[in-house]
Amino acid sequence: xxxxxxYLLVSAALFSLGIFGVLTRKNAINVLMGIELILNSANIxxxxxxxxxxADIDGQIFxxxxxxxxxxxxxxxxxxxxxxxxxxxxxxxDQADTLKR
Amino acid sequence: MTTADIVFVVxxxxxxxxxxxxxxxxxxxxxxxxxxxxxxxxAIIYVFLGADFLAATQVLIYVGGILVLVLxxxxxxxxxxxxxxxxxxxxxxPGMLISLAVFVSLALAATQTRWHVVSxxxxxxxxxxxxxxxxxxxxxxxxxxxxxxxxALIGAAMLVRxxxxx
Numbered sequence: 269x270x271x272x273x274x275y276l277l278v279s280a281a282l283f284s285l286g287i288f289g290v291l292t293r294k295n296a297i298n299v300l301m302g303i304e305l306i307l308n309s310a311n312i313x314x315x316x317x318x319x320x321x322x323a324d325i326d327g328q329i330f331x332x333x334x335x336x337x338x339x340x341x342x343x344x345x346x347x348x349x350x351x352x353x354x355x356x357x358x359x360x361x362d363q364a365d366t367l368k369r
Numbered sequence: 370m371t372t373a374d375i376v377f378v379v380x381x382x383x384x385x386x387x388x389x390x391x392x393x394x395x396x397x398x399x400x401x402x403x404x405x406x407x408x409x410x411x412a413i414i415y416v417f418l419g420a421d422f423l424a425a426t427q428v429l430i431y432v433g434g435i436l437v438l439v440l441x442x443x444x445x446x447x448x449x450x451x452x453x454x455x456x457x458x459x460x461x462x463p464g465m466l467i468s469l470a471v472f473v474s475l476a477l478a479a480t481q482t483r484w485h486v487v488s489x490x491x492x493x494x495x496x497x498x499x500x501x502x503x504x505x506x507x508x509x510x511x512x513x514x515x516x517x518x519x520x521a522l523i524g525a526a527m528l529v530r531x532x533x534x535x
Contacts, residue, residue: 320486
């Protein structure tokens with residue numbers, strides 16, 4: 269029997285893996301992948317709560333809006349990454365320290 | 370255990386396992402391709418939750434759009450003829466501690482809370498309801514989201530064009 273807790277556990281695992289990716293990777297594109305994992309885990313939570321609560325499917329509406337924001341975010345972030353590569357010839361985040369120098 | 374339970378366990382293991390490959394693999398190409406399996410696994414989890422429209426949206430936008438965009442990013446910012454695109458890591462031990470703490474606290478919150486659960490909801494097609502809700506109750510978020518997409522489109526095109534004519 270699959271219960272709400274199982275979905276929450278899967279989503280918690282995805283979320284912490286995403287946090288790990290964001291915190292430990294130097295490559296900007298890998299950090300983006302971690303952010304995508306985090307957004308997906310949040311979406312699983314939203315849909316699971318909307319299924320197991322007495323409310324209507326409002327959670328799914330919220331999840332669709334999250335997907336829209338994720339698409340916009342990834343487009344702008346990749347444009348920034350491409351500019352960073354053009355400027356620094358590298359996408360390592362620890363080399364993007366022009367403001368410090 | 371019924372068949373559905375076994376399928377759910379397999380799907381959950383594939384999703385979490387490929388997500389682990391995404392963040393642990395040192396090869397950027399491996400990360401990008403295991404992200405594909407994670408997105409598909411999340412889509413199947415949506416099917417388990419009775420969200421058919423959302424599952425289709427997940428496949429269309431994440432697999433068809435965002436993943437392709439990420440692969441474009443990989444290929445435009447690296448020389449692909451040396452296929453060992455190694456990526457470096459920093460702060461592995463603190464990152465591991467923090468993410469482990471996040472996982473433990475989230476798992477405790479998920480399992481220790483007594484959720485008020487409505488169990489027997491019928492599985493109905495959701496597309497019509499979602500469309501109606503977007504045109505009535507959630508009209509303002511719908512319009513704001515479309516404006517946001519337009520702004521992101523213009524912004525991304527503006528950011529990547531050559532700066533010779535400025």
